[in-house]
Amino acid sequence: SYVLTQPPSVSVAPGQTARITCGGNNIGSKSVHWYQQKPGQAPVLVVYDDSDRPSGIPERFSGSNSGNTATLTISRVEAGDEADYYCQVWDSSEGVFGGGTKLTVL
């Protein structure tokens, strides 16, 4: 089965840029979706199809995907961005999530 690998944690100071990676075999050939989950809340879609943003998601959230790594970039990080982030793809008609990355805002 297809495996997505995310770093368990990423820390960043307010105002800086956070980059959360999602590794998978030739992931660049797949569409990657990203979700934000705050404690006690349901996940929220923040980036879909590698780099598109749903309405209502700030432009500070962006995504890229190439080769074996997809990246979620959060610019000008705010305290409210502290959350778990999950990448997700489809492989052989099955949904696959990465293990999640906890973003800590210092």
Add this chain to the structure above:
Amino acid sequence: EVQLVESGGGLVQPGRSLRLSCAASGFTFDDYAMHWVRQAPGKGLEWVSGISWNSGSIGYADSVKGRFTISRDNAKNSLYLQMNSLRAEDTALYYCAKGQTYDYGGNSFDYWGQGTLVTVSS
């Protein structure tokens, strides 16, 4: 406003069955695929099952294949998950999620419910 409200969770003994429901509103239900995604306590997200707009395409995670059955009733704007032969490892918060398009595969989950908790324990 899109709303997804799950129900049917609870405490169940191993080997028993449970049926989850998801009531949808705020969008044209029969235009979109629907999914179940679960999250074990303190763990990450796991896709469980998905169903296309007309029930013509259905998929399951290997971990639930043969035990769980997804279905939908477009007349009632409702999604269901029949869970049989439940195991302790099925303990999780089960989310109902809307697919971005009519087909269940390839697309994102653009709206989520708040989840219903299933606990499998003797």
